[in-house]
Structures are given as C-alpha cells and as structure tokens.
Amino acid sequence: MKPKHLKKIIYHLLVGGFAILLLYPVIWLIMSSFKLSENIFVTAQSLIPNPFVLENYAQGWEGFGDYGFATFIKNTAIFVAFVLVGHLISCSLIAFGFARLKFVGRSFWFAIMIKTLMLPYEVVMIPQYIIFAELGWLNSLKPLVVPAYFGHPFFIFLLVQFIRTIPRELDEAATIDGCNTFQIYYRIILPLIVPALATTAIFTFYWTWDNLLGPVLYLNSPAKYTVSMALNMFLSNETVSNWGAMFAMSTVSLIPVFVIFFIFQRYVVEGISTSGLKG
Structure with a gap:
C-alpha cells in the first residue's frame, strides 16, 4: 500500500471516529425516544430500545391541556419567520451603510457596534425587560421580534466583510x-451577497428555533x-418527568434543523469563508 493511500485511510478513520463521537448524544437521544420513560436511564448504556415503543411520540404530540405540540411548532415557526425577515432587512442595510457610505463617525459607530458583541445578554436583559414592560409588550412576540429589525452585530460584521469584497467599480x-x-444596494449589492x-x-434560524431564555x-x-x-414543560420537580415524551418531541424539533442544514450547508461554508476576505 502506498504511503499516500495509508494517510488517506488513517485520516478518514480519525475523522469518522470524531464524527461518531460528536453524533453519539444525538443518536442516544433518538434511540431513547423509543424507550419506556422508566427504562431510559436504567438502560442508558444500551442504544437499542427494549421494548421498542411509539407511545412517547403520541403522548408528546398531544401536548398539554388544550394545546397540542403542533401549536408550539406553529408559534415557533411564526417567531422564526419574523426574526428572520428582520435580520435580513436590517443587517443588510446597516452593513451596506458601513461598507459603502461615508458619514461622520463611521469608524466610531462601527467600533461601538463590534463592542456590543462582548456584552452578555444578562447585562441588557433587565433594562430591556423594564422597557418592554413599560410599553405593555409582555406576553407577546413584540419583545422578541422588534429588536431583530434594528440589526444584530454579528451578522452586520459578517455582511460588512462580504460587501467589502465586492469591487467599488x-x-x-x-x-x-x-x-x-x-x-x-437593491440592484447591485443584494444579488451579490446571497451567500x-x-x-x-x-x-438566525438555529439561534431563534432553540431560544429558551427570551420566550x-x-x-x-x-x-x-x-x-x-x-x-421544558415535560420536566417536573413535583411529579415524575415524562422523559420519553420530551425526547420524542426533541427528536421532532430537530428535523427542521437537520433539513435546513443539509439543504443550505454549501451557503454556510461559502458565506463564512468569503466574508473573511477583503478585496
């Protein structure tokens, strides 16, 4: 066997081993969703469900009270859609301004925007809550959606770097x-920054779909x-937690994440790699 072939085999074995190691928690989650709730942690070392049950999916899909799990998926989809539109519009506009327009204090405001990336959410959480409470926005999607229409520093920085690769000519x-x-902006820049x-x-989809603290x-x-x-409602401190139903619905909630990733993974790699270049 040639040395280069041996290196390829070793490389793929190592990569495959690390992939299995990283995917094992997800595999364990999926297989545990087919176990009886009382057996999940008793037989945690075994991946194969014994017995193999589908009751967890039926119980989980029923939801709580008058609200089935489909209601929660619909609420999350609406939440994600509004935030997604807000980030795409606001971040692209702000990034275009920083990358192409000349105005007083551009470098200063760009630096301030970057510094906000260093602020933990816990720092602004209480002031934001007080503001939204005074506005009467509690128990609505407004506190979660409206801020998305004022930009996100990480995505603004990403888009600024990408726009700078586009020739000014x-x-x-x-x-x-x-x-x-x-x-x-609309006819030239937007079509070129699609990645x-x-x-x-x-x-945005990933971070919004599994957002727990904000809701x-x-x-x-x-x-x-x-x-x-x-x-989170499947867990209880007073009664027995329904781990089987929670794992089953966790598996269901992962389906959109996997679908989006496998469809658009090419854009993720292209967008991140190109944004690190400057023309």
Missing part, C-alpha cells in the same frame, strides 16, 4: 447608469409557548 458603473444609493445572506438566515422572560400564556418552552 460596480457602484460607480451603476451611478453612471443613473442608480441612486438605494438602487445600488452571506443565506448564512445569516441559517444561523421564558416574555411569554406566560401556554397558547403562545414555543417549542423550547414546551419541551
């Missing part, structure tokens, strides 16, 4: 053809609960 040519600033926008959309703070009506809050 395109802007000048568009100006000669009679385009104003907004038309340059970065796709990356923004995918990460817990602002939502108190079961009819408005999200998937993450519904999963």
